Amino acid sequence: MTKKSSDLSRRSLLKGTAAATAATAVAPSIFVPNATAAGAFRNDPGNSSTVTLGFNVPQTGAYADEGADELRAFKLAVKHLNGEGDGGMMQTMQPMNLKGNGILGKKVEFVTGDTQTKSDAARASAKRMIEKDGVIMFSGGSSSGVAIAVQSLAQEMGTVFMAGLTHSNDTTGKDRRRYGFRHFFNAHMSGASLAPVLEAEYGRDRQVYHLTADYTWGWSQQESIAKFTKSQAGWNTVADVRTPVGAGDFSQYITPILNSGADVLVLNHYGKDMVNSLTQAIQFGLRDKQVNGKDFQIVVPLFSRLMAQGAGENIKGILGSTAWNWKLSDAGSQAFTKAFGQEYGFPPSQAAHTCYCQTLLYADAVERAGTFNPEQVIRALEDHEFDGMGNGKTLYRGSDHQAFKDVLVVRGNQNPSSQFDLLEVQDIVPRDKVTYSEDTYPGDLGPYKV
Amino acid sequence: MDAILLQVLNGLDKGGAYALIALGLTLIFGTLGVVNFAHGALFMLGAFCAVTIREVLTLSVKVKDESVTFFEAFKEVPYLELWLGETGKTIIDWSVPISILFAIPFMLMVGLVMERGLIRHFYRRPHADQILVTFGLAIVIQEIVKAYYGANPIPQPSPELLSGTANVGAFFGLGDNLVYPLWRLVYLGFALVIIAIVFAFLQFTTFGMVVRAGMADRETVQLLGINITKRFSIVFGLAAVVAGLAGLMYTPVLPPDYHMGMDFLVLSFVVVVVGGMGSLPGAVLAGFLLGILQSFASMNEVKQIIPGLDQIIIYLVAMIVLLVRPRGLMGRKGVMED
Structure with missing residues (x-):
């Protein structure tokens, strides 16, 4: 019995040593929180030469025209990020860390989805982009209901969502999320x-x-x-x-x-x-x-x-x-209108403007963070102040992820000079007049780490 | 009293559209036995006849806006205005009624092509197949329209002469402050005239008599040597014309977009069911009835008592009617009953 026991013990020792060696080799990326696992994140492009963004816009339904314009803006932004075309707002945005060589040297590719302006369809489409297409960030949309729904998905999945057109106070109020950012203005x-x-x-x-x-x-x-x-x-x-x-x-x-x-x-x-x-x-x-x-x-x-x-x-x-009008005379608006107009033959809408800005702002944040790790990118976007993107000096407030910038009061044009000259800018209301305190619309952003 | 009168007018107006669509649906169902889910698309196509004719009438010289350099921005001056001055302006102004002249032959042709080209192959198929194929057809038509005209509504102004408000208060002896949009009254009158024409056509013409006989007993009519199939094809075309004109005249009320037919279709089917499958007077009666009930359910006073009633009233009434009168208000025995 004893001998038998001794044999078992020796074998156990060998097996145990092998297992321990294997475990030691694997452990850092599984069990040790602050070692290499800290850098692991969903859809890390790693050594790939490309990175994929997801553009989730209404391609069918009542907002299909708005969605089509958002998609045009996204495609233009990708073109500019990859160093093609005249660069658009990359000539005017400040600070500017983009180099025209993609994002962190990786060529930008994209996939598209159809939100149908329905929360469930938008969530399903975003989920498919994250899980199947491996997007590192997704953006777009033309409804607050949709934005709030996909924003909570973004938080669950740990993927950054740069909201498109959403105007409800709730998006960055009670329904704000750490992984969601809104450049558009609100109610x-x-x-x-x-x-x-x-x-x-x-x-x-x-x-x-x-x-x-x-x-x-x-x-x-x-x-x-x-x-x-x-x-x-x-x-x-x-x-x-x-x-x-x-x-x-x-x-x-x-x-x-x-x-x-x-x-x-x-x-x-x-x-x-x-x-x-x-x-x-x-x-x-x-x-x-x-x-x-x-x-x-x-x-x-x-x-x-x-x-x-x-x-x-x-x-x-x-x-x-x-939020924005193509007739604004500042350098950023002009650069964007020129690039968009020359590409498509007509001026961009406010939805296109916000989607274009969001894409560039995300890419710039990645460059500043030096990584695609969403936690670091979020920190780079929070309290980031920028200019040259059409609405004067703008602050991405860290406490609610709302962009604070100048707002336009417009009037339906009585004597339009062209088919696109439908709104005349009555007043540009400066940012400080529309800024509100952090506790006006209370909410909880949630954790960085998900 | 003022509010009640206005809501009755709203209901009649909306009911007019429901009744016209339901009338066409019932005609097709009664003659061909087909449940036509593409009927809403015909309503929408009629509306886009108005859009197309206005586009043709406003073909323009483009005067470039020189201040815009990044793309082509221009102000348009229609050729008709340049060539005919005030007469040209008047023709453009009346584009919606003028487009009726184009819409009648166009919708007739669409109806005939639809029936001969596709729907006749489904006469002997189950209703579920008919619903699937016509619903699919509706989506195809919608997407074609969207691809060409976009998803945004396209405004169609009514003629200036008919675009103000009418003092209905003075007419009903309720004071001078009660006004109602003139074009909506025109629409109501138009709906009543079309309904009267359809009924007169079926009642007082030989063609109509044969169609009614065919609706009652198709086989016997065929045994008499009458080509009822040909007549029923024409009825399909006529139903398409009725739906098209209903949509066309509705464009100043509701700027048309590719989806407008689908919005009306579901409600119109409820109207047909409430009126009684296969009953033409039932369709008209239920159209106006449900239109009025829907308007009243939207009144603030009503919504304060039962919030959200405006959203469910039509379906609620349908449930009650079907419980009390399973064949609908004026339904005939044996229709859609195996």
């Missing part, structure tokens, strides 16, 4: 920039009727516009009526306005809904009315040039806010 900024202009144009003590798209963005915008017009100009909210997204015919929501005592209608609608509700509000003669001894006014807090095209004549004279 709070629309309210803060519009209210003084509305007071100057339409006077104090107005009675306001809100028609509001019934989802996170609509609620958020209504709240912000009501808050700022109240505090700035003493405007009182008569009613806030929630309308379903994609209602088509808004006549049943518009007729109650006629006898509501309101003298201002705020349309918290975007895209097709805004085109339809504005067209129908004007058909019902609202702009020809006089109520409370004042001319009835219509306000569209969030404008885009693509929407203005759809609204046609009805947009003329209407005030709203927008």
Whole structure:
């Protein structure tokens, strides 16, 4: 028995030694947190000569045109990052660490996905990009509902998401995430920039009727516009009526306005809904009315040039806010408009602008961090201040991942000089006027390490 | 009282569109026995007839905006305005009604090609196959339109003469402050006229009589030596014309986009079911009824009591009607019942 026992013991010793040696060799990358494992991250391009980005935009559905414009901007950004074309904003952005040789010397490639402007489809598409296509970052989208949904996926998967067009305060408020960044402005900024202009144009003590798209963005915008017009100009909210997204015919929501005592209608609608509700509000003669001894006014807090095209004549004279306009004369805007215009034959939209900027900002952050490791890239983006990208000096605030920059108040152009000249810039509201404190919209970014 | 009158008008207006689509759906179902999910696409194609004609009428000289150097930006001056002055402007202004002249033959042709080219192969197939093929066809038509015209709505103004508001308050003796968009009243009148024409056509013409006989008993009519198939093909074409005109005249109310047909289609099917499968008067009645109910359910006073009622009212009514009258309001025995 003893001998047997001794044999076993010797074999065990040999096996044990072999296992221990193997374990020692493998251990650093599995069990030891702060050794080489610390550098491991999802979709690390490693020694590959290329790196893949994911562009998740609405290619079908109501926002397909906006999505197509975002995709054009992404493709242009990739071209510029890879050293092709005239470089666009890479000539103007400051600080600038991009070299025109891809990102960290790796050629940039991309895959695309279709969000369909549906949260579940957008998440599925983003997941496919991360898991199957191995993207290191993904971007795009044209809805706050979608942005919030994919942003939480970004956090779960540990992949950076550079949001496209999303305007709800929640995106960088209660639903903010460490792995999500928003360059686009938000409803709070629309309210803060519009209210003084509305007071100057339409006077104090107005009675306001809100028609509001019934989802996170609509609620958020209504709240912000009501808050700022109240505090700035003493405007009182008569009613806030929630309308379903994609209602088509808004006549049943518009007729109650006629006898509501309101003298201002705020349309918290975007895209097709805004085109339809504005067209129908004007058909019902609202702009020809006089109520409370004042001319009835219509306000569209969030404008885009693509929407203005759809609204046609009805947009003329209407005030709203927008993130960016191709007619801006600063060097960054001109460089981007030139590059985009020469590539595609028409000017970029605000959605295209934000997507182009997001791609360059991510790439620049990677260069500054010297690694694709998302944790380091996030730290490089947080509290990063830059200029030369079309909205003056801009701060990517670290505490909520919201970009703070100048905001444009625009008016539907009465006498357009061309088919693209649909919005005239009424005022450029400086960044400090639209900046708010960190605790205005509380939320939790979550951890760096996931 | 004012609010009620306005909501009734809203409901009638919307109901007019529902009724016209449902009328076409019922005609096709009653004659050919086909559940046509591409009918919404026909509504949309009619709307795009207006878009196309306006594009043709506004073919323009392009005056370049010299201040823009990075791409071609220009102001457009239509040839018609240059050549005919005020007359040219008036022709462009009336582009929506003018496009009816183009839409009638175009939609008739689309209907005939659709029926002869595709749908006739599915007459003897189960309803599920018919639904799949017509739904697929609708998506194909949508995507073709989107590829050419984009996804954004394209505004179509009504003629200036008909684009203001009408003082309906004075008409009903309710004061001068009650106004309603003139074009919506025009649309309501147009819908009623089209419905009357369809009914008159079926009631007072030999062709209509044969079609009605065919709807009631196809085999007997065929045994009498009448080529009912040919007549039913024409009925399909006529249903396409009705749907197309409904869409075309709706463009000043709702700027058309490639998806507008699908938005109306589902509701129109509910209208057909509530009205009673195969019943033309039922389709019209249910169209107006559901339009009015939907408008009332959207009133603030109603929504305060039952939030979200405007979203479900049509389906709620459909459920109740089908529970109480399983064949719909005016449904006939034996239709879609094996």
